[in-house]
Amino acid sequence: MTSEEGNDDAQLKATLMNCNLNPNDADDFAEFEATLAKINTILQSKGPCEDDSKAGGDAKEKINFDKLDVDNVRLKVKENRTVINKKSLGEEDVKEAKEMNQQSFMQQVEKDANDRAEARAKAEYEAELQRSQGNEAFRSQKYEKAILHYDKAILKIKDSAITYCNRALCYIKLQSYKRALKDCQYVLEKLQETHLRAWLYQAHAYKGLKQDDKFEESVAKAREHNPKQVAYIDKYIKQLEAEV
Template sequence: MYSLQHPQIDESFLQLNSKVEEVTTLLRSMIKPSESVKKDVEATTLKEATPESLRDDNFMVTKRKNPECKLSSDRFTFMRQVEVEQDERSKARLERERVAQNFRKLGNANYRQEKYEDAKEMYSQAIENIKDSPILYINRALCFIKLGNFKRAIVDCDFVLNKLDEKNLRAWLYRAMAYKSLNDEPNYENCIKYVRKYHSKQLEFIDAFIEKMKATV
C-alpha cells in the first residue's frame, strides 16, 4: 500500500510547472531558433554566398570569361587588318600603274623615232612595275621583232597567250610574224588559224595585216 499525499504538501508537484515550462522552452528552441541565432545563421549564409568567402589556400572563385566575345573580337580585328592591307595594296598598285604608264609613254615615243632598243628598255621598266599588262609585253615583242630577236618576241607573246589573254589579237599576229621571220611555216600557219578562230569578226583587218607582213618579211 502506498499513501497518497495531498497535492499541497507534494514538493515535486510544486516544481511541475517550472519543469513543464523548461521543457516547452527547450522544444521551441529545437523547432524554431531564436532571433539571435536566426540572424547569425542568415549572416553566415550571406557571407558564404559572397566571392570573398569562397576563397582559401586551395580554391579561388574567378569570373568566367565568355569565349564567344573573344572570338568575335579577334574576328573583327582580323577582318579590319585584312581591309587595311587590301587598301594599302590598292594604293600601291595605283602608284605602280602610274609609273608603268609613264615608262610606256616613253617607250612609245622611242618606238616612233625608231629607237627600238630604247623603246624595249622603257617597256621592260614598265613591266617591272606591272607584270600583268598584256600591252606592255606585246609592245616589247614588237621591239624584239624590229631588232631581229624573233625567239625573244615569241616568248613575250607566249606569256600573254598562256598567262594573261589567250585570245589577244596582237599577240597572235606578232607571234605569227616572228615564226614567219624564222621560216617556221607550221607554227606560222597555226597562229593564223587561231587568230581567225578567235577574231572571226575582224578577218578583214587580219588579212590586211598578213598581206603587209608578207611584203616586209
C-alpha cells in the same frame, strides 16, 4: 524562481521520468534554455551599445559573455552568398573574344585590301609613264631604248599584255624573233588567250624564223579567236608577206 517557472521545471522533470531519463538533467536544461532566451533578447534589441534609458524601456539584464558556456550554445547563421555562374561567364568571354577577333580580322582584311589597291594604283601610274616613254622611243625608231622602258614598266606591272606586245614588236624590228616569241607566248598562255596582237606578232616571229607551218597555225588561231577582226588580220598578213 517564480511559481510559473517552478511549475515548468516540475512538469519538465515529470516528462523526463516518463521517458526514463534522469530528472536531474532538467535543471541543466532549464538553465541552458534561459541562457538562449537572454541571448535572443539581446539579438532582437536595437544594439548592445544603445542606452536603454533613452529608449524609454526598462534596463535589460546584461550577460557576462566571459562566463558563457559556448559549448552549450549554438547560433545558426544564415549565409547570404552571391553565386557566379562561371560556365555562363566563360561562354560570354569566349563569344566576346570571337566577336573581337572577327572584327579585328575584317578590319585587317579591309586595310590590306586598301593597301594593295593603293600600291597597285601607284605601280600602274609608274608603269604607264615608262610605257609612254617606250612608245615615244619606238616612234623614233630607238628600239633598244624603247625595250629598256618596257622592261621597267613590266617590273612595275607584270600582267600587262600591252607592254609585252610592245616589247615583242621591238624585238621583231631588231630581228630578235625568239625573244619576241617568248613575250607573245607569255601573253597567250598566262594573260589572255584571245589577244589579237600577240597572235599576229607570234606569226610574224615565226615568219622571220622561216617556220611556215607555225606561221600558218598562228594566223589560223588569230582568226579563230577574233572572228570580227578577220579583215584587219588579212591586211596585216598581206603587208607582212610583202615586206618579207
